Amino acid sequence: MNCNLVLIGFMGAGKSLIAKKLAALLKREVIATDECIINREGRPINEIFRVSGEPYFRKVEKEVVAEVSRRTGVVIDCGGGAVLDPENIARLKENGTLFHLSATPDEIFRRVKTQKHRPLLNTENPRKKIEEMLAQRADFYAQADFMIDTNGKSPKQICEEIIGLLELPNHQ
Ligand code: S3P
Numbered sequence: 001m002n003c004n005l006v007l008i009g010f011m012g013a014g015k016s017l018i019a020k021k022l023a024a025l026l027k028r029e030v031i032a033t034d035e036c037i038i039n040r041e042g043r044p045i046n047e048i049f050r051v052s053g054e055p056y057f058r059k060v061e062k063e064v065v066a067e068v069s070r071r072t073g074v075v076i077d078c079g080g081g082a083v084l085d086p087e088n089i090a091r092l093k094e095n096g097t098l099f100h101l102s103a104t105p106d107e108i109f110r111r112v113k114t115q116k117h118r119p120l121l122n123t124e125n126p127r128k129k130i131e132e133m134l135a136q137r138a139d140f141y142a143q144a145d146f147m148i149d150t151n152g153k154s155p156k157q158i159c160e161e162i163i164g165l166l167e168l169p170n171h172q
Contacts, residue, residue, distance in 0.1 A: 002072050002073045003072070003073075003095060003096055003097050004069075004071060004072060004073065004075070004076050004092075004095050004096035004097070005019075005022060005026075005028070005075045005096065005097060005099065005162070005166070006075075006078060006092045006096040006097065007019050007075070007076065007078060007099050007101055008078045008082065008083050008092075008098055008101070008141060008144055009080065009100050009101035009102060009103075009141060010080050010103070010108055010130070010133070010134055010137065010141070011108070011112060011118050011120070011121060012103065012107075012108040012109075012111040012112040012115075013080070013101040013102060013108065013150060014101055014103070014111075014150050014155070014158070015078065015080075015101055016032060017155055018101060018150075018155060018158050018159060018162075019032065019075045019076070019077035020077075021156075021159050022159050022162060022163075023074075023075040025159055025163065026075070026163070028073060028074055028075050029073075029074045029075070030074065030075045030076075030077060031068050031074055031075070031076050031077070032076075032077040033061060033064050033065060033068065033076070033077065033078050033079045033082055034079045036067075036068065037057070037060050037061060037064055037079075040060060040064065041060065044117065045057070045117060045118070045119065046116075046119050046122075048060070049119035049120075050119065058081070058084075058085065061079060061081070061082055062085060062087070062088060065078070065085075065088045065092060066091055069091040069092050069094055069096070070095070071095070072095050076092070076096065078092070080137075081120075081137075083137075083140045083141065083143065084137065084140055089140070089143050093145075097145050097166070098144040098145050098146070099144055099145070099146050099147075099148055099162055099165075100141045100146070100147045100148065101148050101150050101158070102141070102147060102148065102149050102150060102151075103149075103150045103151055104151055105127065105130045105134060107150075107151055108130050108134075109127045109130055112126070112130075113126065120133070146162075146165050148161055148162060
């Protein structure tokens with residue numbers, strides 16, 4: 001079982017928490033694309049968006065995705081917008097199985113409303129923005145190999161669901 005486990009999905013879907021738990025359970029390394037970007041740039045995501053703009057952030061994100069996609073046997077926690085670029089999806093799929101962690105707009109709003117580190121949700125009406133962005137992104141997230149509905153499930157249940165899918169016979 002040497003393929004990468006790649007977690008994709010909207011902000012607040014629980015990718016980072018689940019990636020860390022999965023990595024611990026499976027004794028694998030975890031790589032977060034956002035963390036790679038922050039380390040590379042030496043500044044937080046909010047500042048990259050504010051000073052250099054979203055296109056610049058996406059350019060760095062694409063370079064990071066290309067690098068981490070070359071790894072094998074790791075858990076990759078992707079920023080929510082990483083899959084908006086079809087080349088990123090293709091690269092992540094080369095060595096990886098993609099899991100889309102989904103949640104309802106209400107659940108996402110509940111999880112992100114007290115957090116301030118996501119520039120795209122620092123708006124007047126984040127609840128509405130979440131709904132709009134989820135609709136715009138649905139086709140991208142649908143390209144995952146597996147869809148994991150996280151609503152009402154504990155992190156442990158979500159990890160067990162993912163590990164169960166990995167044990168299916170068509171996985172190496
Ligand atoms: C983004 C998601 C964020 C981060 C950036 C943009 C997006 O990552 O990459 O703020 O476009 O959905 P998380 O999904 O880890 O919050």
